[in-house]
Amino acid sequence: MKIESKLPSVGTTIFTVMSALAEAHGAINLGQGFPDFDCDRRLVDAVTEAMTAGHNQYPPMAGVAALREAIARKIHAIHTVSYDPATEVTVTAGATQALLTALLAVVRAGDEVIVIEPVYDSYIPGIELAGGRAVTVPMTADYRIDWDRVEAAASPATRAIMINSPHNPTGTVIDAADVERLAALAERHDLVVISDEVYEHMVFDGVAHRSLAAHPALRERSFVISSFGKTFHVTGWKVGYCVAPAALMTEFRKVHQFNVFTVNTPMQVGLASYLEDPGPYLGLADFYQARRDRFLAGLAATALRARPCEGTYFVVCDYSAISDLGDADFCRWLTETIGVAAVPVSAFRSDSRDERRIRFCFAKREETLDAALARLARLGDTG
Numbered sequence: 001m002k003i004e005s006k007l008p009s010v011g012t013t014i015f016t017v018m019s020a021l022a023e024a025h026g027a028i029n030l031g032q033g034f035p036d037f038d039c040d041r042r043l044v045d046a047v048t049e050a051m052t053a054g055h056n057q058y059p060p061m062a063g064v065a066a067l068r069e070a071i072a073r074k075i076h077a078i079h080t081v082s083y084d085p086a087t088e089v090t091v092t093a094g095a096t097q098a099l100l101t102a103l104l105a106v107v108r109a110g111d112e113v114i115v116i117e118p119v120y121d122s123y124i125p126g127i128e129l130a131g132g133r134a135v136t137v138p139m140t141a142d143y144r145i146d147w148d149r150v151e152a153a154a155s156p157a158t159r160a161i162m163i164n165s166p167h168n169p170t171g172t173v174i175d176a177a178d179v180e181r182l183a184a185l186a187e188r189h190d191l192v193v194i195s196d197e198v199y200e201h202m203v204f205d206g207v208a209h210r211s212l213a214a215h216p217a218l219r220e221r222s223f224v225i226s227s228f229g230k231t232f233h234v235t236g237w238k239v240g241y242c243v244a245p246a247a248l249m250t251e252f253r254k255v256h257q258f259n260v261f262t263v264n265t266p267m268q269v270g271l272a273s274y275l276e277d278p279g280p281y282l283g284l285a286d287f288y289q290a291r292r293d294r295f296l297a298g299l300a301a302t303a304l305r306a307r308p309c310e311g312t313y314f315v316v317c318d319y320s321a322i323s324d325l326g327d328a329d330f331c332r333w334l335t336e337t338i339g340v341a342a343v344p345v346s347a348f349r350s351d352s353r354d355e356r357r358i359r360f361c362f363a364k365r366e367e368t369l370d371a372a373l374a375r376l377a378r379l380g381d382t383g
């Protein structure tokens with residue numbers, strides 16, 4: 001039997017494809033974004049204790065109360081903004097589910113949603129599954145949001161805009177001027193904002209993360225989404241959250257209750273107690289900045305040209321001095337021949353525009369990064 005595809009142009013995600021290729025060729029996997037080191041033992045212990053203590057049945061639909069309270073406290077401590085854990089915080093099965101749930105709650109047939117390209121791979125399929133149409137706006141050459149183009153893309157059909165800062169894959173972060181332009185635009189067109197802040201604790205060089213939650217006007221029209229997978233080195237746990245004003249969250253929960261109903265209990269209980277210590281997430285920027293600096297220093301000795309990385313655990317490199325291959329072919333060649341996997345940046349564009357750039361993930365042990373750099377040093381020989 002054959003059904004008409006709801007996502008005819010979608011294949012398997014590039015992250016899955018590159019991880020499989022890396023495995024097949026024994027390559028060092030700097031493609032898909034995940035750490036190759038373990039999480040804090042205390043977090044595992046907290047979850048284990050929760051299971052042993054019998055926290056093994058359905059939690060409340062919106063999430064374990066203690067975790068929602070801990071999330072609200074964390075946001076208040078950092079951004080001095082309040083979210084009511086009872087009505088404005090929902091625990092989700094990772095950020096991916098939160099993003100799709102927000103889209104399904106907001107977007108109606110024919111609505112337009114603005115996305116900025118390069119764009120994380122789940123956004124456009126999510127918009128389409130909700131019946132909407134993605135309107136793509138390219139970033140500037142140095143990967144800043146081009147607000148004049150964003151404004152030109154807005155129309156009476158525009159229902160929402162999706163923002164991702166710190167930005168995957170480019171590693172750029174928005175600044176105060178970006179937030180003001182967004183606020184003015186969202187106000188003028190009465191837009192809902194879906195803000196993907198999964199890398200919120202990975203902003204470097206002493207710069208503060210600008211959460212849209214911290215902007216009073218944007219707070220009132222935004223779904224702000226994050227992921228414990230990124231913050232606590234547990235991407236396989238798939239636990240994240242969404243915060244939004246009560247009226248928006250009511251609609252979000254209507255969808256949430258019918259696509260997951262709720263998220264696994266013991267991890268929520270464990271995360272709630274682990275969050276009592278802000279040390280792990282407040283120390284994350286320094287932790288990753290050291291890895292970024294080590295990786296960038298190593299890359300400088302190769303024929304790759306790395307772009308600046310202000311946040312996230314990704315760095316984009318230009319390889320045009322080395323090869324005329326397209327970026328997908330270059331990633332394949334790099335994996336198979338050099339033994340290091342990366343992700344082509346064109347995979348983050350709806351038109352697959354190829355700028356001869358690839359993305360590496362540096363959320364790896366120092367020895368992994370050093371081993372990858374030793375292999376990448378061979379690139380100079382190719383020409």
Ligand code: PMP
Nearest residue numbers: 094095096120168198227229240
């Ligand atoms: N948004 C962005 C920008 C991401 O990079 C990722 C995952 N790497 C996600 C969302 C999804 O996060 P999760 O694994 O919590 O679903």
Ligand code: GLN
Nearest residue numbers: 013015016031032033168
């Ligand atoms: N978000 C991660 C990345 O950008 C991967 C997550 C996934 O495989 N869907 O690499």
